[in-house]
Amino acid sequence: MKFVFIMLLRDLTADAKAINLAAVRLVLQPAVYLFVFGYVVGGMLPTEGGRYSEIIAPGIIAITVMTGPFVTVGGSILSGYYFRTMEAWLLAPVTLRTLMLAKVLSGLFYGLVSGTIVGLLIWLILGLAPQSLLMPYLLGASGALFFSFLSIVILLFPETPDKGQELFSFLLMPMTFFGCTFYSYSMLAPPFSYLALLLPTTYISEGLRAAYNPALPHMDSTFVVLGLLLAVALLYPLAGWVFRRRFRDFTW
Amino acid sequence: MTPALAVEHLQCRYPNGTLALRDLSLDIGVGEVFGLLGVNGAGKTTMIKVLGTLLRPSAGRVRVLGLDVGRDRVEIKRRIGVMPQDINLDTYLDVRQNLIFHCRFHGVAKRESALRVERWLEVLGLRDKAQEPVLRLSGGTKRKVMLAKAFLTEPEFLILDEPTAGLDPEMRAFVWNSVLDFRRTRRTVFLSTHYMEEAERLCDRVGILHGGTLAALGRPSELTHKVGEDGRPLYIEMHDVFSNVVGSAA
Numbered sequence: 170m171k172f173v174f175i176m177l178l179r180d181l182t183a184d185a186k187a188i189n190l191a192a193v194r195l196v197l198q199p200a201v202y203l204f205v206f207g208y209v210v211g212g213m214l215p216t217e218g219g220r221y222s223e224i225i226a227p228g229i230i231a232i233t234v235m236t237g238p239f240v241t242v243g244g245s246i247l248s249g250y251y252f253r254t255m256e257a258w259l260l261a262p263v264t265l266r267t268l269m270l271a272k273v274l275s276g277l278f279y280g281l282v283s284g285t286i287v288g289l290l291i292w293l294i295l296g297l298a299p300q301s302l303l304m305p306y307l308l309g310a311s312g313a314l315f316f317s318f319l320s321i322v323i324l325l326f327p328e329t330p331d332k333g334q335e336l337f338s339f340l341l342m343p344m345t346f347f348g349c350t351f352y353s354y355s356m357l358a359p360p361f362s363y364l365a366l367l368l369p370t371t372y373i374s375e376g377l378r379a380a381y382n383p384a385l386p387h388m389d390s391t392f393v394v395l396g397l398l399l400a401v402a403l404l405y406p407l408a409g410w411v412f413r414r415r416f417r418d419f420t421w
Numbered sequence: 422m423t424p425a426l427a428v429e430h431l432q433c434r435y436p437n438g439t440l441a442l443r444d445l446s447l448d449i450g451v452g453e454v455f456g457l458l459g460v461n462g463a464g465k466t467t468m469i470k471v472l473g474t475l476l477r478p479s480a481g482r483v484r485v486l487g488l489d490v491g492r493d494r495v496e497i498k499r500r501i502g503v504m505p506q507d508i509n510l511d512t513y514l515d516v517r518q519n520l521i522f523h524c525r526f527h528g529v530a531k532r533e534s535a536l537r538v539e540r541w542l543e544v545l546g547l548r549d550k551a552q553e554p555v556l557r558l559s560g561g562t563k564r565k566v567m568l569a570k571a572f573l574t575e576p577e578f579l580i581l582d583e584p585t586a587g588l589d590p591e592m593r594a595f596v597w598n599s600v601l602d603f604r605r606t607r608r609t610v611f612l613s614t615h616y617m618e619e620a621e622r623l624c625d626r627v628g629i630l631h632g633g634t635l636a637a638l639g640r641p642s643e644l645t646h647k648v649g650e651d652g653r654p655l656y657i658e659m660h661d662v663f664s665n666v667v668g669s670a671a
Binding site: 171172175176178179182183186187248252253254255256257258259260261262263264417418419420 | 435436470473474475476477494495496498499503505507508509510511512513514515518522523525526527528554570
């Protein structure tokens with residue numbers, strides 16, 4: 170377990186070295202999104218049951234919960250490949266499972282921290298706050314875990330992560346724009362509503378919408394949380410298998 | 422006494438089908454410095470990866486410090502120090518942080534890590550570069566940091582893959598002395614090298630790897646001193662021993 174925390178400390182130290190980049194990623198980007206789409210555009214658009222800013226704000230958190238683990242877990246696999254850092258980590262006296270857990274927990278941490286930062290920005294810029302913190306953190310945690318495992322599967326399933334990198338970029342776009350982040354699920358008609366159900370950002374956004382303003386149309390929260398937890402439970406063994414398959418014999 | 426390394430009929434095949442090592446058997450005693458010579462592609466790095474538990478043997482048995490490389494990976498990694506051929510430093514960290522985190526990942530306590538790192542920074546003359554990002558370092562300096570990493574955890578078995586490649590003569594002499602000092606503490610060294618002089622000066626025994634198997638094995642003096650056709654002792658340069666073995670085995 171100590172190794173897991175030391176790895177997290179390593180990730181924090183690495184980010185502290187590039188604090189400007191981290192600040193842009195964690196604060197500036199979401200703040201610009203919130204100001205433009207939430208404050209400016211949101212003020213102009215009438216929405217059933219609330220303001221447009223209440224629709225988009227949870228969506229921005231969902232995007233952050235996705236990109237946090239993608240950058241942390243995915244980025245560390247990619248740099249581990251290009252700069253061979255993975256070899257050094259594999260030589261540490263821990264099991265492959267512990268190494269994977271360390272990376273995933275780092276992704277979870279970054280997902281939650283970046284989600285919290287955006288939550289604070291939403292409060293500062295749009296004056297919105299969730300009715301309780303339990304549901305947002307539950308959704309944030311399950312979402313961050315999901316995307317951490319997904320990063321492992323996407324990048325480590327191919328022989329080398331550079332091959333998975335394209336799929337990674339390819340997935341980011343639909344998750345960001347078609348996962349009900351900029352609109353609510355109720356605004357979609359078939360077949361788009363069916364397609365949106367395939368994207369985890371849909372569930373995170375909808376669950377967060379319910380937490381911010383239950384009067385807005387949203388998916389059933391219990392369904393959302395159970396769906397996400399089920400997705401995590403299914404993805405965990407797959408990620409574990411992919412990780413072992415790739416690193417039981419290190420051929421990079 | 423359990424040998425530091427026991428290899429029995431080792432075979433190693435990569436997923437793409439390449440047979441990198443075939444039917445390789447070798448014992449190395451505790452406190453021995455063993456040198457593996459071979460041309461590029463002979464299988465030296467594959468052998469190093471197997472010993473470092475990064476690759477599993479396809480067939481045969483390999484025991485490091487009495488532990489099986491397939492079953493006891495974690496315990497082996499706890500007791501060995503590895504300097505791989507390629508630089509694997511953490512590019513997001515500076516020199517000191519690289520060394521500190523290496524110690525911490527290997528279970529060395531925080532205070533002890535700091536002490537060891539400062540000592541090695543001093544020894545390697547890297548104190549003024551301690552806060553330098555590793556991406557800005559020269560190739561030779563990066564290898565110095567890699568060398569420090571191998572020694573930092575105070576391993577029982579040191580595995581060095583071409584440790585002096587790219588180093589200046591002064592630094593090369595430093596590495597040689599470090600290896601010899603290490604051996605004085607009755608700990609074992611397995612190193613691969615291209616340099617005949619290095620093998621001759623450092624190693625108790627030398628193996629010449631060719632086509633994935635050991636084509637010659639013995640003390641440097643045994644390999645270099647032969648009896649001539651006229652019955653008189655004949656000294657052959659290590660380089661010629663190597664050329665003869667690789668040539669005859671090809």
